[in-house]
Amino acid sequence: MLSKSKIFFKGTVAVLPHMLSVIPFGIITGAIGVELGFDPILVYATSLIIFGGASQIIFMQLLSGGASSLVAITSVGVINSRHLLYGAVLSEYLEKLSFIKKLFISYFIVDQGFAESNKYIKQNKNLSNPHYYVLGTGVTLWFCWQLSTISGIILGSFIPEELGLKFAIPLTFLAIIVNDLRKLDHVFVMLVSGFASLILFDAPFKSYIILSPIVALIAAFIMLRFKK
Amino acid sequence: MTWFSIIVSGIVTYFSRMAMVALIDRDMLGTKVKEVLNYVPAAVFPAIIFPGVFFNDFGSFVEITDPKIYGATVALVVGFFSRNVIATIISGLLSYWFIIFFLLK
Numbered sequence: 309m310l311s312k313s314k315i316f317f318k319g320t321v322a323v324l325p326h327m328l329s330v331i332p333f334g335i336i337t338g339a340i341g342v343e344l345g346f347d348p349i350l351v352y353a354t355s356l357i358i359f360g361g362a363s364q365i366i367f368m369q370l371l372s373g374g375a376s377s378l379v380a381i382t383s384v385g386v387i388n389s390r391h392l393l394y395g396a397v398l399s400e401y402l403e404k405l406s407f408i409k410k411l412f413i414s415y416f417i418v419d420q421g422f423a424e425s426n427k428y429i430k431q432n433k434n435l436s437n438p439h440y441y442v443l444g445t446g447v448t449l450w451f452c453w454q455l456s457t458i459s460g461i462i463l464g465s466f467i468p469e470e471l472g473l474k475f476a477i478p479l480t481f482l483a484i485i486v487n488d489l490r491k492l493d494h495v496f497v498m499l500v501s502g503f504a505s506l507i508l509f510d511a512p513f514k515s516y517i518i519l520s521p522i523v524a525l526i527a528a529f530i531m532l533r534f535k536k
Numbered sequence: 537m538t539w540f541s542i543i544v545s546g547i548v549t550y551f552s553r554m555a556m557v558a559l560i561d562r563d564m565l566g567t568k569v570k571e572v573l574n575y576v577p578a579a580v581f582p583a584i585i586f587p588g589v590f591f592n593d594f595g596s597f598v599e600i601t602d603p604k605i606y607g608a609t610v611a612l613v614v615g616f617f618s619r620n621v622i623a624t625i626i627s628g629l630l631s632y633w634f635i636i637f638f639l640l641k
Contacts, residue, residue, distance in 0.1 A: 325621045328629070350538055357546030367545060377541040384545040388552050393576045395556030396565070403562050414554035419584075423577055475604055475632055476625065478588030479611050481581040483624035486615030494578040502582035509587055509595060517583055524579035529572050 312440045319444020322424040325483065329476035330361075330420070330449060331456045332467050336474075337364050338460025344372040348461045355457040359415070359450065363387040366514060379513075386513040390521060394422040401429050401438040413439055416446025423484040493531060500527040603640070607632030 310318075334355075341351030346368060354364040363384045370380040394417050402410055425442045429435060459466075467473060488494040501524035508516035508523075565573075589608045592598050598605065611628030618624070 325625055328625055346538070350542065353539070353542050354545075357542050358549050359546075360549050363545075363549065367541070371538060371541065377537060377544075380541050381545050381548060385548040385552070388549040390580055391549070391552040392556055393573075393580060395553060396560070397573050397576050399557050399560065399562050400570075402557055407558060410558040411554060414557050415550060417553040417557070419581075423581070426577060470636075472632065472636065475588070475607060476629060478585040478604075478608065479625045479628040480621075481584045481588075482608065482611055482628070483615055483621040485577055485581050485585075486612065486624055487619055488578055489612075489616055494575065497575045497578040498582045501579050502586035505583035505586045506590060509591065516587070520583035521576070521579040524582070525572055525575060528575040528579065529568070532568070532571055 310435070312437050315435070315437055315440040316444035316447075318428070319421070319425065319441040319446075320448040322428060322441075323420050323445045323448050326420040326424075326449070326480050327452055329473070329480040330452055332473040333361055333477060334453050334456025335460035335463075335467055336465050337361065338457035338462075339465035340365055340460075341368050341457075342461055342464070344368050346372070351461050352458060355454055358384060358388075359418075359453065360384070360388050361453070362514075383513045386515045387517050389518045390419075391417055393521060393525075394419075397426055398422060398442060401425070401442065405439055409439070413443060413446070416443060416450055418446060418449050420480065420484065421445030421449050423481075427484075427487070493528075493535075496531060497524050497528045500524040603632050603635040606635055 337355070338351055341354065341364075342348060351368070354367060358364055358367065366387065367380050367384050370383060371377075395414070398417065402413060405413065421442065422445075424445050425438070428441055429438045435441070485494075485498065488498075501520045504520035504523040505516050508519050510516075511519060585608075589604050590597060592602075607628045610631040611624050614627040615621075615624030
């Protein structure tokens with residue numbers, strides 16, 4: 309049986325490849341905030357308090373462009389609402405925890421951590437402390453995100469733009485789901501989500517981020533009915 | 537005002553993370569819902585991948601010959617056969633860089 313710290317460490321290792329996109333993205337987020345004219349403390353506060361990559365950039369862009377607080381807050385809420393889906397999946401593995409521990413671990417639920425945890429825990433069903441894996445991924449991503457936004461705030465965006473590291477973001481997410489390409493039902497759901505996102509891209513408040521998954525999950529639901 | 541917006545946004549975001557974990561009892565979800573939840577990664581991540589590959593910075597479609605499409609295709613093939621996260625990301629980036637730095641220069 310694996311000790312708690314070993315499980316935590318396995319989570320840490322699992323998210324390391326994702327640093328290729330997380331760190332440049334964090335640096336860019338910090339640098340953009342300062343470029344937009346925000347107080348460095350405020351820029352960092354978004355990383356600590358909101359802690360959600362794309363939503364932080366959009367939040368600062370909206371406010372500096374003169375949008376109202378309500379619009380900025382709504383956008384953050386809409387973009388980050390996908391965590392509800394991650395929580396619904398992870399709740400199965402976190403069921404036995406005390407309420408306080410659930411409140412604590414929730415802060416660390418992020419895209420890549422959710423994806424790697426879900427993958428690992430599904431493959432190791434009789435893991436005794438799956439929440440240490442979730443924490444290992446989440447805490448590691450949290451630290452790297454804090455450090456990279458701080459360095460972006462202090463040093464500016466020192467990663468040359470010509471490298472096009474923005475492209476690392478779709479690549480890391482592709483790496484997350486590439487394993488499921490062997491399952492036709494999953495491929496179907498992926499295609500529905502992908503095409504929905506292209507069609508809904510201009511929907512207000514960046515809501516394509518949550519609308520496309522909802523469309524795809526409805527498609528999954530219908531597909532499951534036909535399978536039976 | 538900005539502090540207020542950050543804090544409210546933080547609360548909203550934290551709520552989205554915490555609600556399903558801490559407030560909802562797992563037994564409240566029916567078996568059908570649980571089955572559908574198996575597809576959450578397949579339903580969420582393509583909505584980040586597709587726009588990232590097929591749209592440019594201004595939100596319009598890229599050309600079919602765009603380096604991002606080549607990079608993503610290489611990553612897809614390498615990922616499919618290697619089943620390795622690092623290989624997927626690196627092969628995509630390297631092929632993308634190869635095109636923008638050597639072929640297009």
